Amino acid sequence: MSSIIEEVVTDACPSPPRGDPEEVTNVDPEVEDFTEKPRVSDPSPTRQKSKPKPKPTNTYANVINISNSNGIQIGSTYTFNLGNKEKPTENIMKTDKIMQLFESRIPVEREHIMYVATHIGSNWKGVGKHLNYSDGQIEQFYEDNKEIGVKEAVFQLLLDWTRNDPDQAFLGRLAKVLWESGNRDPVRRLSKKIFV
Incomplete structure (x- = not known):
């Protein structure tokens, strides 16, 4: 058997030799050799063994639905007292x-x-408690007026008191309630305004 080598002329760029570059010998940099060389298989396998896929783990999630609630906290609570105290x-x-x-x-x-x-x-909530309002009623005054402010919540609470308990709605009773709930400055100011 004789091998026939034909000279092939092309305008394409030659590709680098296939196989191990150490096997390529007799390469003259001046002469381009376009002959196909037989492939030599590499004795060391280049294929890496596939890693075993990890088994899927069972993941569990707890879902907690909370509805109609107020003041829920998840996590730590930090309280900082910066010294801004009332008199x-x-x-x-x-x-x-x-x-x-x-x-x-x-x-x-x-x-x-x-x-x-x-x-x-x-x-201010102490005023409502001393006027025998429940915590729920006091909270409702706040919720109804929180967009306007605490001043409006207090105003509405005291206005409700005068309408629902007119027999006790005297300045003396109001002053005692304010004093007992720790709101003494308004009592002092009101006494100066009323008794000039």
């Missing part, structure tokens, strides 16, 4: 005007409520 209530002493206000039988008017509502602080 202690002990600094305001009972004066003669305050004692006179405690005994007053003047009916509570809308103007009194508007004045007092602007001076009641963060413990």
Whole structure:
């Protein structure tokens, strides 16, 4: 058998030799050799063994549906006291005007409520509790008026009190409730306004 080598002329670029580059010998850089060389198989397998696929794990998820709830917290709670405290209530002493206000039988008017509502602080819910409102009723006053502010919630609570309990809606009762709930500054201011 004789092998016939034909010279092939083409305008295509030659591709690099196939197989192991160490086997290519007698390469003259001046002469391009377009003859096909027999392929020599590499004794070392180049194919990597496929890694075994991990078995699927069973994952479980807990789903908790919470509805009609308020104040839910998931995670840690951090409380920072930055020293912004209100005046202690002990600094305001009972004066003669305050004692006179405690005994007053003047009916509570809308103007009194508007004045007092602007001076009641963060413990405004204590006023509602001392007026025998339930926590739910107090919270409802806040929810109904939270877009406007606490001042409006206090105003509506006191207005509701005067309408539903007119026999007790006197300045004396209001002043005692404010004093007992820790809102002493509004009592001092109201006594100065009423008894000039």
